[in-house]
Amino acid sequence: MRVWRLAVVVLSGAVVALSAAFADDSAKAALAVSERASGVYVHEGAQADADRHNRGDIANIGFVVGTRCVAVIDTGGTPTIGRRLKAAVERETNRPVCYVINTHMHPDHVLGNRAFADGDTRFIAAEGYWRALSARASSYLDSAANHIGVDADESWIVEPDRMIADQATIRLGDRTLTLTAHQRAHTDNDLTVFDSKTGTLWLGDLLFVDRVPSIDGSLTGWLDVIAALEDRENVDTIIPGHGPLGHDLKRMLGPEKRYLSHLRRDVRKAIDDGYGIDYAVANAAREERDDWRLFDQYHPRNVTAAYTELEWQ
Amino acid sequence: MLTIGIMATCLAAALTLHAGPSTAQSNIRSTDRAEVAWKALRDEHFGDRPIVDGSDVIALDAPDQAEDAAVVPITITDKRADTDRPSIERLWLVIDNNPVPMSAEFRFGPAAASATIGTRVRVNTYTYVRVLVDTGEDSLYMVKHYVRAAGGCSAPIGSDPTEALKHMGEMRLRQVRRNAGDAARSQLLIRHPNITGLQMDQLTRHVWPAHFVDAITIRKGDALVLDASMTFSLSENPALEFDARRGASGPISVRVHDNKDNTFDKTWQPQTAQAAHEEETDT
Numbered sequence: 305m306r307v308w309r310l311a312v313v314v315l316s317g318a319v320v321a322l323s324a325a326f327a328d329d330s331a332k333a334a335l336a337v338s339e340r341a342s343g344v345y346v347h348e349g350a351q352a353d354a355d356r357h358n359r360g361d362i363a364n365i366g367f368v369v370g371t372r373c374v375a376v377i378d379t380g381g382t383p384t385i386g387r388r389l390k391a392a393v394e395r396e397t398n399r400p401v402c403y404v405i406n407t408h409m410h411p412d413h414v415l416g417n418r419a420f421a422d423g424d425t426r427f428i429a430a431e432g433y434w435r436a437l438s439a440r441a442s443s444y445l446d447s448a449a450n451h452i453g454v455d456a457d458e459s460w461i462v463e464p465d466r467m468i469a470d471q472a473t474i475r476l477g478d479r480t481l482t483l484t485a486h487q488r489a490h491t492d493n494d495l496t497v498f499d500s501k502t503g504t505l506w507l508g509d510l511l512f513v514d515r516v517p518s519i520d521g522s523l524t525g526w527l528d529v530i531a532a533l534e535d536r537e538n539v540d541t542i543i544p545g546h547g548p549l550g551h552d553l554k555r556m557l558g559p560e561k562r563y564l565s566h567l568r569r570d571v572r573k574a575i576d577d578g579y580g581i582d583y584a585v586a587n588a589a590r591e592e593r594d595d596w597r598l599f600d601q602y603h604p605r606n607v608t609a610a611y612t613e614l615e616w617q
Numbered sequence: 618m619l620t621i622g623i624m625a626t627c628l629a630a631a632l633t634l635h636a637g638p639s640t641a642q643s644n645i646r647s648t649d650r651a652e653v654a655w656k657a658l659r660d661e662h663f664g665d666r667p668i669v670d671g672s673d674v675i676a677l678d679a680p681d682q683a684e685d686a687a688v689v690p691i692t693i694t695d696k697r698a699d700t701d702r703p704s705i706e707r708l709w710l711v712i713d714n715n716p717v718p719m720s721a722e723f724r725f726g727p728a729a730a731s732a733t734i735g736t737r738v739r740v741n742t743y744t745y746v747r748v749l750v751d752t753g754e755d756s757l758y759m760v761k762h763y764v765r766a767a768g769g770c771s772a773p774i775g776s777d778p779t780e781a782l783k784h785m786g787e788m789r790l791r792q793v794r795r796n797a798g799d800a801a802r803s804q805l806l807i808r809h810p811n812i813t814g815l816q817m818d819q820l821t822r823h824v825w826p827a828h829f830v831d832a833i834t835i836r837k838g839d840a841l842v843l844d845a846s847m848t849f850s851l852s853e854n855p856a857l858e859f860d861a862r863r864g865a866s867g868p869i870s871v872r873v874h875d876n877k878d879n880t881f882d883k884t885w886q887p888q889t890a891q892a893a894h895e896e897e898t899d900t
């Protein structure tokens with residue numbers, strides 16, 4: 305075992321040296337990952353907005369290692385982060401990456417895809433992903449350039465090989481991952497990944513922990529998805545899109561469910577009482593403010609999104 | 618303080634920023650100080666007609682910093698209502714730095730209680746929003762408000778456009794107010810994708826063809842409340858608050874027209890509209 309490990313280190317060292325020729329210095333360092341369940345590796349991103357300091361490393365990303373090959377789940381906010389994640393994969397195993405799974409189209413989860421796009425790796429996402437990403441790609445790239453301070457171009461955007469409308473399984477050898485597409489919630493292309501071998505559930509941005517959820521899909525749809533998820537059994541490890549991991553699904557979903565429920569209650573009441581959007585923005589779910597990071601940055605927009613959704617219900 | 622920079626990360630805010638917020642702000646601020654765009658517009662639309670400060674005639678409420686550039690709520694309040702001064706006959710809404718700045722024009726009829734209106738607009742870049750009114754006097758009156766928001770016209774279409782078409786033309790009429798104690802006004806909601814024609818799919822280079830509401834006529838009984846024409850500056854699912862005369866009798870009828878020559882009609886019988894008013898006065 306020890307000898308084998310050594311060989312992997314030498315091999316991955318060579319790969320890293322090779323890729324360093326194309327990348328800046330930070331690309332050399334493998335991303336810090338920890339094994340949170342057997343063969344399940346996770347890197348926790350910063351609980352902040354993408355900026356020059358965190359360089360777009362703000363989402364939880366990682367990979368699952370099977371006896372045949374590896375599935376990467378989300379790739380971070382730049383190709384550099386993707387390359388560092390790839391270096392972390394190569395440090396842990398010599399098996400190839402056969403799949404990149406994107407939990408939804410947001411830039412902090414997908415702009416590292418290009419690092420994996422030069423081999424036999426297949427890219428998988430939920431139905432709706434490509435339409436949503438294509439429509440927003442230029443603004444995501446502009447935003448990366450402005451806020452992270454990198455040169456971003458369209459080569460960062462990778463078209464998926466397969467989009468899943470409902471549910472699908474993929475085999476990595478000894479383990480099988482179940483991919484489930486959900487109704488419109490955080491976005492219109494949310495995908496969750498379940499590893500039955502370890503009972504690990506990757507929720508992507510269907511779960512925000514500590515950081516305020518952002519609504520880019522449907523408030524009521526999201527609450528429906530939470531209701532369907534929260535009583536799920538045989539889940540041992542839960543990986544949110546943002547924030548610390550945990551083991552108690554219902555408890556982890558609790559604060560998010562409460563925030564979204566308060567938002568729905570207050571915005572509905574504002575609409576029923578005949579108040580406009582600006583009143584709702586100033587008053588809805590204000591009691592949640594102290595419980596969330598980035599509340600002032602995202603909450604007003606969530607109210608606007610909730611209002612324009614609920615006024616037609 | 619919310620900055621545009623913070624908003625764009627996970628949220629898919631679709632803010633098309635071509636420079637950092639501070640640069641964009643200072644660039645636009647310096648051109649706006651000269652109001653170059655407005656000077657050209659002024660000549661084009663209003664010729665030599667004198668334009669004077671209108672803050673005694675109208676109030677324009679708009680956010681300084683918009684939460685969502687594709688949904689910027691604005692309210693225009695008629696200060697001449699219930700006075701002896703000449704009433705507002707026409708009103709123009711101009712968004713200086715939008716692709717088509719002349720955003721909407723309203724004509725008010727005998728069934729309008731006032732020229733007070735509210736709507737939600739798209740703001741493409743930092744800009745003055747201005748309102749001009751014609752009271753039949755020699756001069757036009759104008760007020761303006763600077764709004765910091767960006768990307769509203771190119772923000773991705775909120776829902777699947779084919780899905781949105783299924784509900785196109787559905788309408789609702791309800792009572793709204795801005796704050797407790799304000800008089801309630803009627804609000805018309807129209808389901809329409811209101812596609813600007815500037816929403817490009819960057820990878821396929823496909824531009825969704827423009828498809829937006831370009832005219833709204835509202836009557837109470839046979840009498841005109843208002844007749845409005847507009848560009849794609851109104852947000853998806855356009856909303857329009859208006860102030861119909863309570864005494865005027867008959868149903869509220871609305872006709873909506875779009876640039877693909879679709880027409881949508883809906884009529885609300887007086888008891889529906891009246892019930893909503895009464896419910897409002899009870900609370």
Ligand SMILES: [Zn+2]
Pocket residue numbers: 408410490509545627628
């Ligand atoms: Zn997200």
